[in-house]
Amino acid sequence: MAELMKIETQVELFIEEILHRHNQAEENRKRENQAAIRIQSWFRACRVRAYLSHLHKKAVIIQKIWRGFTARARFRQMVKEAYFIMKMNFYEEMAVRIQRRWRGFFVRKYTHNFYARKRYLRGVLVNNEFVRRDLDELEELQRREKNCLELVKEQTAKVYLAHRSHHLLSTKQCPGVFNPPFKPAPHEMEQLLRQVKYQPPTRLAPGGGTRVLGMPSPAALSVPWTRESPWIKTRRSCCSPRFTLPPIASKKQQGLLREPGEVWEQHVNCPDLTLRLQTSYTHLEEAQNHLQQLQPAKFYRRTIRTGNMLHNQGLNSDAFTKTAYAKKFIL
């Protein structure tokens, strides 16, 4: 019994022990579980870290190789570029050198050619000299022409004066005022008076109011530089082939301008009834006398003209036409 007792106590103890142990185990379970988890997690972390570091190492290797590759490629590119730039610079420098030479040559040859400039300036000088000389000559010519014209004008005036004062010509009996007996030679006016052929100033020429018929026409005198005295031509001028035509119209300019009074008079004109004749009764004799007077004058003139024609023939080359012309006029 004791044994049993002992066993029983032992069992009891054992059960107690088991209970106690269970309790203890129950108490520790959480802690132990935690510890187990920590241990597991640490282990796993270790494993993962090891894996990751492994991966990193591999990645670095890959990157290292790639970076090296690209950098080398870029460097090669850079070198290429640098070389290219260097080459370009060189080429450009050479091109500039060539262009410089060429431009210098071109400009010197064509734009700023020293010799051409020199030649041009010399040309300007020479040209100026020429122009100056030509202009001087021309001026001289103009001056002479003007003088000549003045001379001709003066002569014309003198001849006109001689015409107007023809009565001062000395005669055989009585010396004129220009030919005083106590002087050795007569005045030049006397010469002029002798040479000028006198014609009575019958009427004024139609164009110029002062020109008298028989005066030398200015056209006859206008040949410049001939010192040929104009009054020699006086005789020719009145029968020269360039005979002045008679005026076409009468002096009255416009038909409109007849005096109104006169028109009126015509309008109311009634024929007066007189016994007087319209013509005088000596009309016939007068006409005959007139005719007779005309005849010798015409004759005289013809002789002069023929004489003059001979003179013309000696002087002029185109005398033939002139004589023909003159003949037509006389006949």
Add this chain to the structure above:
Amino acid sequence: MSQRQIIQAFEQYQKSRLQFVQTVSDLASRPQNIEMLQNAGVMSLLRPLMLDVVPSIQQTAALALGHLADHSDDLAEAVVKEDILPHLISSLASQNNSYKKAAAFVLRAVAKHSPELSQAVVACGGVDALVVCLSDFDPGVKEAAAWALGFIARHNASLSQSVVDAGAIPQLVMCLLEPKVTVKRIAASTLSDICKHTPELAQTVVESGAIAHLAQMILNPDAKLKRQVFSALSQISKHSISLAEMVIEAEIFPAAVVCLRDQDEFVRKNVCTLMREVVKHTPELSQVIVNCGGMAAVVDYLGNCQGNLRLPGIMMLGYVAAHSEKLAMAVILSKGVPQLSLCLSEETEHHIKAATVWSIGQIGQHTPEHAKVVATANLLPKLLELYMDACSSEDLQAKCKKALKSILQKCTYLPGLEPLLYDAPSNILKHVVFQFSKVLPHDSKARRLFVTSGGLKKVQEIEAEPGSVLQEHINAINSCFPEEIVRYYSPGYSEVLLERLETYQPA
């Protein structure tokens, strides 16, 4: 018997009217009588006579009116106010030639005075009537009408435009072909008056072919015609390059140069003006003139005339020289500079002097070579003198300053520059000293000469503000010389020496 008496009475009345009008016309042709005539109320008396039945009275009355209107502005206005113009213009188409002439004379006399009066003539339709008269057969009528048109067109562009619009230009160009010199003369003058206002008007004249006809007449012996022809050509060419080129293309040039030696001074002046107007446009046109020897002729022309006649010649030289250095050299070689110098000393009027100074500036501004020529002609002191002269006009002073500046900036001829050191004001002196400071570092002979001629001494005496441009230039000059020399020539050096003597203790 009574019939006779009646006729006699009428005749007498007519005779006395005619006599009155003729007397008035004679009196009016003398300027001293006009005031008396005006006081006597001649205007209101002439007006009914303008409407007289007898044409000769009408015509003489118109002539008298013309003389009156010709004389003064007021009388011309009175003619306009009296409403005579519409009657005149309406009868211009119908009456005989002498009347047309007289009427055109009145229109001309009225239009002559002012643009307003011309406008009045235009407003009455005078231009159209006058243009119709231009196609008349009688040269006298043509002449009178062209003359009146010229006076109308003279005033301003709008009046000229109205003349052009009336179709006057073709008629005027036809008038240039008339055998009579006076008609040609007046037509050329009218064309010139029309052309002078705007390029468009000139273009219209050119398009009607006037240039060819004008160019044919430049060797005409009549001096007055030549005057007008050259005036017209210059008025055409002054507007634009293309017009000037057209004038040149008419091949007037060697012939026109010949006219620079004409007997008539106004022909010469107008030729010169023509050349100036052509030359001012482009270097090429200038080159044409230079190549045909125009420069020498113009320079000779400048020697032969006086006063205002010189002005176009002087300006022409300036215009040619302004284009390029080559042309400026051509001016120099044609002995232009001495001639301009002569002009500068002979002329008294400021505007001519100003033009001369401008031309000299244009010649000297290109290269040192050009500037040297100007300097050796002793022109720089003259320019300076004109610039400093108190009685010179403002324009002249401005031109002098500009010319001096442009020449000095190129001038490296030191003997010519030295006189300017002594009496130039600081704004000119600046440029002179600058030129010295540029040349002296490179030229030892010049340095020596600069010291011996007293230039250095003068430079030391200049009082420049420290830090100014002038001071910098002076420093640049001083740095070309040893220090002792600079100090020796500085003002007050003797006092410094004396001071040193006093403080000196013999050992």
